[in-house]
Amino acid sequence: MTSLAGKRVLVTGAAGFVGARLVETLITQHGADVRAVVRSFGRVPRIARFNLQLIPADVADADALRAAAADCHCIFHCAYGSSGDVAAQERVNVAGTRAVAEAALTAGVARLVHVSTMLVYGQVTPDILDETTPASPIAQDYAQQKQRAEKLVLDLHASRQLPVTIIQPTVVYGPMGGWWTQGQLQLLRKQRMALINAGRGICNALYVDDLVEVMVLAATRPEAVGERFLISGPDHPTWRQYYDHLAQMLGLSLDQAAVDVTADEAHRIVAARLKAASRRGVIHWALGVLRERPDVRQRLLDSPLGLPIKATRRLTPARWWTPLTGQEPDSTPGKPIYYPDALNIDLFAATTRVKIDKARRLLGYQPRFDLQRGMHVTQQWAQWANLLP
Amino acid sequence: MTAATPPPLRLAIVGAGAITELGHLPAAAAVPQVKVVALVDRNLPRATELARRFDIPHAVGDIANLPDSAGVEAALVAVPHALHAPLTIALLHRGLHVLVEKPMALTTDQCDAMIAAARDAKRTLAVGLVRRFMRSTRLTKSLLEAGILGEIESFAIDDCGLFNWPAASPALFDPQIAGGGVLMDAGVHALDTLLWWLGQPVEVHYRDDSAGGVEAECEVSLTFASGAAGTVRLSRLRDLPKQAVITGRHGQLSMPLHDDKLALQLHGQKIQWQGNVTALPGAVDTSPLHASPLAAQLADFAHAIATGTAPSVTAEEGRRSVELIQRCYQQRQPLLHTWMQPSAEGQP
Numbered sequence: 211m212t213s214l215a216g217k218r219v220l221v222t223g224a225a226g227f228v229g230a231r232l233v234e235t236l237i238t239q240h241g242a243d244v245r246a247v248v249r250s251f252g253r254v255p256r257i258a259r260f261n262l263q264l265i266p267a268d269v270a271d272a273d274a275l276r277a278a279a280a281d282c283h284c285i286f287h288c289a290y291g292s293s294g295d296v297a298a299q300e301r302v303n304v305a306g307t308r309a310v311a312e313a314a315l316t317a318g319v320a321r322l323v324h325v326s327t328m329l330v331y332g333q334v335t336p337d338i339l340d341e342t343t344p345a346s347p348i349a350q351d352y353a354q355q356k357q358r359a360e361k362l363v364l365d366l367h368a369s370r371q372l373p374v375t376i377i378q379p380t381v382v383y384g385p386m387g388g389w390w391t392q393g394q395l396q397l398l399r400k401q402r403m404a405l406i407n408a409g410r411g412i413c414n415a416l417y418v419d420d421l422v423e424v425m426v427l428a429a430t431r432p433e434a435v436g437e438r439f440l441i442s443g444p445d446h447p448t449w450r451q452y453y454d455h456l457a458q459m460l461g462l463s464l465d466q467a468a469v470d471v472t473a474d475e476a477h478r479i480v481a482a483r484l485k486a487a488s489r490r491g492v493i494h495w496a497l498g499v500l501r502e503r504p505d506v507r508q509r510l511l512d513s514p515l516g517l518p519i520k521a522t523r524r525l526t527p528a529r530w531w532t533p534l535t536g537q538e539p540d541s542t543p544g545k546p547i548y549y550p551d552a553l554n555i556d557l558f559a560a561t562t563r564v565k566i567d568k569a570r571r572l573l574g575y576q577p578r579f580d581l582q583r584g585m586h587v588t589q590q591w592a593q594w595a596n597l598l599p
Numbered sequence: 600m601t602a603a604t605p606p607p608l609r610l611a612i613v614g615a616g617a618i619t620e621l622g623h624l625p626a627a628a629a630v631p632q633v634k635v636v637a638l639v640d641r642n643l644p645r646a647t648e649l650a651r652r653f654d655i656p657h658a659v660g661d662i663a664n665l666p667d668s669a670g671v672e673a674a675l676v677a678v679p680h681a682l683h684a685p686l687t688i689a690l691l692h693r694g695l696h697v698l699v700e701k702p703m704a705l706t707t708d709q710c711d712a713m714i715a716a717a718r719d720a721k722r723t724l725a726v727g728l729v730r731r732f733m734r735s736t737r738l739t740k741s742l743l744e745a746g747i748l749g750e751i752e753s754f755a756i757d758d759c760g761l762f763n764w765p766a767a768s769p770a771l772f773d774p775q776i777a778g779g780g781v782l783m784d785a786g787v788h789a790l791d792t793l794l795w796w797l798g799q800p801v802e803v804h805y806r807d808d809s810a811g812g813v814e815a816e817c818e819v820s821l822t823f824a825s826g827a828a829g830t831v832r833l834s835r836l837r838d839l840p841k842q843a844v845i846t847g848r849h850g851q852l853s854m855p856l857h858d859d860k861l862a863l864q865l866h867g868q869k870i871q872w873q874g875n876v877t878a879l880p881g882a883v884d885t886s887p888l889h890a891s892p893l894a895a896q897l898a899d900f901a902h903a904i905a906t907g908t909a910p911s912v913t914a915e916e917g918r919r920s921v922e923l924i925q926r927c928y929q930q931r932q933p934l935l936h937t938w939m940q941p942s943a944e945g946q947p
Contacts, residue, residue: 234939238810251766255835258772258780261811266769385938591938595837 213430215241220282220319222269222310223289225253227387228325228379232286232422233257240426247278247289256386269306272313279313284321284429296351303355304362311366311374321429322374324363328414328440328564329353330378333553335560341378341438341568350553360438367436375434377425380442380564381452384418384584385591394456395597398467401548404476405468406558409450414442414564417584420577427573434573442564443584444577449558455585459598469547473559480549607634608901609670611695613662613686614677615640615649616767618700623675624653626893632901636669645767662690673904675727675897676700679770680778684709687724691716696723698900698910702787703917705778706925710918717914725900725910726917730788731795732892732899734859734876739845739852743796747863748847751797754829756789757839758856762815772813780813781833783924789831789843789856790819791920796845797823799919805927806934818934819927 219236223229224246230253236242237260244262247269248254258264267274269289279285287310291302307324314322330353331339332346345357366372383390397403424441428434450464457467471479550558569575579587592598610633612619619638627635637657640646650658657669665671673696676686684704687697697717703726704710717724730736743751759781770776771784782790782805794800802822807814819831832839844853850865862873896911903910 251769251772252763254769254772255762255780255813255815257812259809259812259815261774264769264772587938591936594936594938596839 214283214426216243217283218243218245218281219429220245220247220279220285222247222275222285222287222306223325224248225251225257226288226290227384228382228418228421229286229288230256230386231384231418232288232425233260233262235419235422235426237262245278245282247275249289268301270301270309272309275309275313276316279310279317279319282317282319284319284323285310285314285317286323286325286425286429288325290325290356292352299351300355303352304358307359307362311363311372314374315366315370315372320373321435322363322372323425323428324359324374324376325425326360326376326378326438327353327356328378328380328442330357330360333556335556335562337562338565339440339562340565341440348553364436364438373435375428375436376438377421377428378438378440379421380414380416380440382416382418382421384588385595387418387588390415391588391592392597394453395460395592397548398453398456398460398462399599400545402466402545403453403468404471404547404549405450405453405464406471406473406476406550406555408470409448409453409468409558410561411449411558412561412563413447413449413452413581414562415445415447415452415581415584416441416443417577417579417587419584420444420575420579423578424569424573424575427575431573437568437572439569439573439575440564440566441569441575442566442577443580445580446563447581451581455581455589459585459589459592461599471547471549473555476549476555477552480552480555483549605632605905607632608904609634609636609672610897611635611637611639611662611665611669611671611674612677613639613674613690614700615642615646616677616770617765619677620649620767621765622893623677623897624649624655626891626897628653629894630897630901632905633897637665637671639665642767662686662693671695673697673723673900675900677727679768679773679776680705680783681776684713687713688716691720691722691724694720694722696725696900696904698725698727698896699917700727701729701791701917701920702778702783702924703914703921705783705921707918707922710914710921714914714918723900723904723910724914725903726912726914727896728788728791728912728917728920729892729896730792730856731912732895734878735854735861736792736795738861738876739843739854740796742852742863743845747849748845748852749849751823751825751827751845751847754793754797754827754843754845756793756829756831756843756856757833758789758831758841759785759833759835760838760841762835774813777813779924779928780807780809780815780817781835782807782814782817782819782927786817786819786831786833787920787924789833790923791916792843793821793831794919794923795916797825797827799824800923802828803923803926803930804932805930806932808934808936809931814934816934816936817927 219242221229221233224233225248233244236244246257246262247265247267265278289306291299331343332348334346360376363374367374381390421441453468454464457464612623612635615638627633635655638646638650638655639659639662641660643660646658659665674690676699678686683699687699690697800821801824804820807817815836816834822828841856843856852863854861859876861876864871899911
């Protein structure tokens, strides 16, 4: 038990990957009284197992957030927008953060823990990344919005003493994980990963329980107020090691699951594809998005829309669906090759090591899960979830 | 010479949630024996919107406001679980026949009060255990009665999957309103079909993962008087095979739970039979996808009222699964997910 025992705690994005694990931890390990803000009900069953207050609300709805934050000791702001158009994402990432911060000030909470991302440091990839690294430009809406959200809460800290702590996670994976876990497992079942520079890039993997533990520390340590913390795991595995673990779960060798490609070659192929896609129009672009995100695609196919989509697919020419299936006429024999987008090619190529010394020093952060250990639990979950063959 | 077609049953649907929008309204449109004349929901804007889309003359916020001019004869109750009993009883008192969605109620006491109310009002009370109208479920019942498999030895049902029901409200996650989680909401189908197929269990063991809220995953182990034993597994957190397998001394029946297919294997044979279970001409079997059993259920309800006969799923039948669910919750044991425990240190 910590100082959060018996305290009322608000969690936004509470049904998401990180939010739900945080809720479980807050209730079972810390005895907190949780109020959970959720956007929709799809992933609510996991947290509805507990005695908590469920508040369906749009995180950008200032009135709803003010009401939700009343009487709360602290707030964990985990909600983020990565789907929909730019305006929809902006609404969650920026307007949502503003609504949460204002609600925190009105309620007079002891702490707001704002979950950001390492992407706020931009696209440049130094050898060492720490909190003193100056931000560089980045050509991604999500990252730009998260940069604005950080500035917003830090400004409110300076002007109105908002007791905020910013957590900047790296590559978060673990049971129930989205893109870096289920997304990659689903991808490797049907495609081969283009392993950039033979996977020599540094992955900065972060097991979800380590993230959740440091979030609780950030909510309770006085030294944390007004500070930003980069959070990664205890080790610095390569992407090759990361994909090797996922391949092993699926009973594949890395040679079966991935293909070595240089960053330059990958950039060239992706640029050529983009050019071709822009000629084919917006529908192909949308299908391309679905191809890039197997997790989104699976949710869509599992939804009530799934059957009409499958029916439509049967009635339309196969070439319309090429961007979705990723099957290129010139691909080598075997499963089609998946190429990450340009931004992610750089991410995979980077040999940047994220330093977590500040979190160790000020928060007492002690990550417990290196890649081996985190992947071991992840495999237990994936087996249970029937995601492995 | 054909008999004169009776006028359609004038039905009010109470509750404008997802199942009404995606299931009952499309199904009703395919059943000529029923005409939906009113839609009732506390959320009047939603009721009004659905009424407009489905061309229903009346939308009101409360059953007290149902206009006499609508001439409502019967009601379909599709509201949060805790309201099934009070609303059904109120509607029966108003002289309406009622088809109440599953689970019939949260407790057997509530079921008994509903049964008494129907008897006093001399009205039909049917329970929406729709899986009984699936062709594969019905054919299985007939094959079991015919003794095709011999003495039943075991069964296994794995149902549900990642929760993707487009719920219009959080009612399913409130223990007071939903009365339970995946067992109460979806598990009632599996338990009802088992009770229908195999009779009354003599032994019940139950585990779930609730920790003060509603369970997302559970396991029900049952032993029947015949000696048949097996487990029902349900989850909202992961995809399960969504199938039922029944094994007898002579062979095995298996079927997907959301499709009208059936497979039959007889022990010691290298061949099997499998295929679609289809309807003969004249059966209600008109609408596409999963709306079809809902249409059959509505036609059955209308037929029971028109002829004064019992519906296929009577209130007494509906009570049986409520009793079993109640028994499960009373003797609940914890179900722990190893990967979810804080001690999941993952020491390789």
